[in-house]
Amino acid sequence: MQSPFRRFSGTPNYLTNDSLEAAVNCALALERPLLVKGEPGTGKTLLAQAIAESLQLSLIHWPVKSTTRAQDGLYVYDTVQRLYDARFGDGDVKDIRHYIKLGPLGRSFAGSERVVLLIDEVDKADIEFPNDLLHEIDRMRFHITETGDEVVASERPVVIITSNNEKELPDAFLRRTVFHFIDFPDVELMKRIVRVHHPKLENELIDQAVVAFYELREMPRLRKRPSTSELIDWISVLKQSGVGKERFVKELPFLGVLLKKEQDVETYRAAKKGGGWRA
Template sequence: MTPVPTPVRFRGTDSYLTSEGLQAAVNCALTLQRPLLVKGEPGTGKTLLAEAIAQGLGLKLLTWHVKSTTRAQDGLYVYDTVQRLYDSRFGDGDVRDIRRYIRMGPLGEAFASPERVVLLIDEVDKADLEFPNDLLHELDRMRFRISETNDEVVAKHRPVVLITSNNEKELPDAFLRRCVFHFIDFPERELMQRIVDVHHPGLDSALADQALKVFYELRAMTRLRKRPSTSELIDWISVLKANGVVELKLEEQLPFLGALLKKEQDLVAVAEAFGRGRRTRA
């Protein structure tokens, strides 16, 4: 299919703030009608980006969570032989109608949809090395045949495809060549302040400043095995507000630190670095 320019442009949403670079990457993928491959550390909003694109473009969102055993075929359709065997034993329905036992996968549903949809393929690097190229082969063809019924499903619209990766393994060069790529940098403090304002409107400015100061100082600690992410900051502020906390200092015992740090070694490291050996209160 020849890429054609599209007048639709993505500018983020009221609840999902984006950088100019990310907006440009999304709009590039829309114009070229190619999958957008997004990488970035956990908590930078890779998965939520798909929801924002769907909301911003007014399209339905389909999600395909990839596992280590996932095959491209699974995304097209599954023939439910177990249900058919059950029905044949207990006489529930006409087992001769094989179409009753064809279950569309997320990719097949996107192809069969009468309207354009956004398809999120989440954590593509969890599958084996053949999966990414097999996936793009199906996306290029935009059609597939159900061998059990000999029916052919032909896509009416090319879906908007967002693929996320956590860099758990290298992806094939052929796959990378056919995607638009963007790495989501962790938000700088100014953008993070805007993100906090969106999720906690009316938050006391002093508490917001202190929470952000503590958050970025924790992230700067080289001993942490898992640095806190944006979503964990938002959760931590929620707990602080709910419990009436109005003042924070990294050098003192931090309240509800278990909302920010998720490994025991990190809690110990913070306690040793800033609490004179005391364990911080989770």
């Protein structure tokens, strides 16, 4: 049964723009997975949470690892637990169904209500995983070999797939998804995002912190530029420690919140020493 179409327009805690909303609503209308790319900290994972909140649906999170297979997302047969119970006399080992554990994809099919399924960092898995994954999503049903049962989805899940561009994804996979690249926020949007997380912070402090943050991101030779989440954390530390704008006009206190690589810290210190930082 097809669910009534409901549009996504962001949430009070997740700010969007027209292009992102259009991509999400296109995926909802076509009932296709939405593939979201962007540098870390641009809100790819949080987007799925916002969609679930906006559509009033439950969220199932499937973090992908290098060893993940599409079959793992459907179900696993816990033979180790069954052997343990057989040895120590716990549980009904005769009923195999007790040892069938549905995976994230299986749970998104088995429920009676529609859910949002977040498949996080799909590019970490083997090259065959993306195509195998969409094959299972297209079928909307699967057999449990050990019991002979068939799980048939009554509602197609809203599927959000994130990628950090660690490897190329197959063309066949890309053709079957709706794609959106989340650009890093510009200065004005970043200020709005900060105000969502720090609503009581004075505007002048936000302005100074955001300007310093972008000047740091624009430094050459940084291996890992600080992300939105690191800016939010940094401002929290500034606020809790009582550091005013006077101190970070010429320096960046609590630099370890923003820069996470030793080489980047040295790059900043060298630039500061040479007069290249806010000269």
